[in-house]
Amino acid sequence: MNLNPIRARAIVKKFGGTSVGTVERIEAVARLVAKARHSGQLPVVVASAMAGETNRLVALGNEIDSGYRGPAYDMLVASGEQVAIALLVIALTKLGVPAKPLLAYQLGIETDNVYSKARIKNVRTSELENLLAQNIVPVIAGFQGVDEDKNITTLGRGGSDTTAVALAAALKLGACEIYTDVPAVFSADPRLVPRAREIARLSFEEMMEMASLGSKVLHVRSVEIGAKHGVRIHVRHSFLEREGTWIVPEGEIVENPVVSAITHESATSVFKLLHIPAETAFMAKLFSALSLKGVSIDIISQSELEKGYRLAFSVSAEDAPLVQGVLKGFLPPGIESQMLDGVAKVSTVGVGMRNHPGVAARFFTVLAKEGIQVHLVTTSEIKISAIIDRARLETAARALHTEFALDV
Ligand code: ASP
Numbered sequence: 001m002n003l004n005p006i007r008a009r010a011i012v013k014k015f016g017g018t019s020v021g022t023v024e025r026i027e028a029v030a031r032l033v034a035k036a037r038h039s040g041q042l043p044v045v046v047a048s049a050m051a052g053e054t055n056r057l058v059a060l061g062n063e064i065d066s067g068y069r070g071p072a073y074d075m076l077v078a079s080g081e082q083v084a085i086a087l088l089v090i091a092l093t094k095l096g097v098p099a100k101p102l103l104a105y106q107l108g109i110e111t112d113n114v115y116s117k118a119r120i121k122n123v124r125t126s127e128l129e130n131l132l133a134q135n136i137v138p139v140i141a142g143f144q145g146v147d148e149d150k151n152i153t154t155l156g157r158g159g160s161d162t163t164a165v166a167l168a169a170a171l172k173l174g175a176c177e178i179y180t181d182v183p184a185v186f187s188a189d190p191r192l193v194p195r196a197r198e199i200a201r202l203s204f205e206e207m208m209e210m211a212s213l214g215s216k217v218l219h220v221r222s223v224e225i226g227a228k229h230g231v232r233i234h235v236r237h238s239f240l241e242r243e244g245t246w247i248v249p250e251g252e253i254v255e256n257p258v259v260s261a262i263t264h265e266s267a268t269s270v271f272k273l274l275h276i277p278a279e280t281a282f283m284a285k286l287f288s289a290l291s292l293k294g295v296s297i298d299i300i301s302q303s304e305l306e307k308g309y310r311l312a313f314s315v316s317a318e319d320a321p322l323v324q325g326v327l328k329g330f331l332p333p334g335i336e337s338q339m340l341d342g343v344a345k346v347s348t349v350g351v352g353m354r355n356h357p358g359v360a361a362r363f364f365t366v367l368a369k370e371g372i373q374v375h376l377v378t379t380s381e382i383k384i385s386a387i388i389d390r391a392r393l394e395t396a397a398r399a400l401h402t403e404f405a406l407d408v
């Protein structure tokens with residue numbers, strides 16, 4: 001089959017939970033899809049579960065056993081998407097648009113078997129290509145996959161973005177549309193920083209940092225896949241007919257500000273251990289024990305004291321109880337541990353930082369001026385992050401936003 005004419009018109013459109021949050025909205029999405037099709041596009045639709053539904057399913061499972069992870073968990077939490085795509089196809093059919101709902105196993109979105117955090121290994125495109133050739137709209141459940149043993153898997157919270165970008169990559173398309181309830185990616189969360197501005201273009205690398213530093217706009221894996229396969233991602237509002245933010249290769253951005261965005265994560269916890277032994281083996285064992293429990297460590301800092309060492313590390317607040325459990329069994333007597341909750345992480349991100357010295361100086365000067373204490377710091381070529389008291393997060397984020405000339 002010659003795919004080129006199809007490829008030129010095919011476009012993946014992903015709709016998030018709020019965009020399909022009610023039957024009225026589902027009908028509005030169906031109208032948007034019908035309109036795109038009438039204008040000559042061949043839409044490939046991906047949908048998330050209706051807003052709040054995945055949380056509800058997670059809570060139901062937790063009521064029985066919050067420690068359970070395995071195929072039944074993924075089957076449970078993946079079910080919200082099945083409802084959403086079925087409703088969307090009913091709405092499309094009502095408008096006279098031929099459409100077919102597809103779960104991940106029906107289409108062939110193949111993943112590994114790491115339940116609740118599975119990674120896509122392969123996407124079969126034959127069924128999609130057949131449907132597109134017949135001008136039928138495929139409507140695909142986001143967030144889910146199927147493993148080798150035919151178990152249903154899920155890609156991690158927010159994973160429908162990843163389904164969408166992976167489908168675009170498999171179809172060798174140059175772009176993917178992510179429809180959401182915000183008009184664009186902002187230079188900071190507007191609820192925290194009212195003077196945040198919309199960003200027209202961001203590099204894949206910046207968006208990856210932002211997503212892993214707490215911005216919830218896109219699933220980080222979707223940006224990685226976009227970068228790897230050259231799929232530009234257009235984040236836009238579902239019901240406003242205008243452009244939002246384009247995530248593109250860095251070379252396509254003419255002028256980069258020094259800092260593109262301030263991101264934050266409000267629920268963080270820091271653990272401090274005092275007088276740990278100097279041997280690296282201690283850290284190796286500690287972090288192995290934590291990783292066995294599925295804790296992902298964020299920042300680590302170690303410093304020498306007169307006697308022994310001090311170790312501090314941060315995790316998401318969600319993982320703090322797991323860390324406490326591990327420490328209880330692990331720490332030999334004589335090692336003091338202390339947990340700081342009520343802390344948050346604030347970060348500046350920008351590829352422009354590479355060519356501009358002095359960003360760290362400005363970052364700490366701003367925090368110092370506000371009298372904000374820094375508990376932990378980490379940097380990369382394009383970001384600086386600090387853990388600070390949560391009560392000072394708003395002040396810190398606003399002051400940094402102003403300092404780096406991002407205010408509207
Ligand atoms: N419904 C899933 C979640 O809430 C996936 C997604 O929305 O992208 O995490």
Ligand code: MG
Nearest residue numbers: 016158216217
């Ligand atoms: Mg999302």
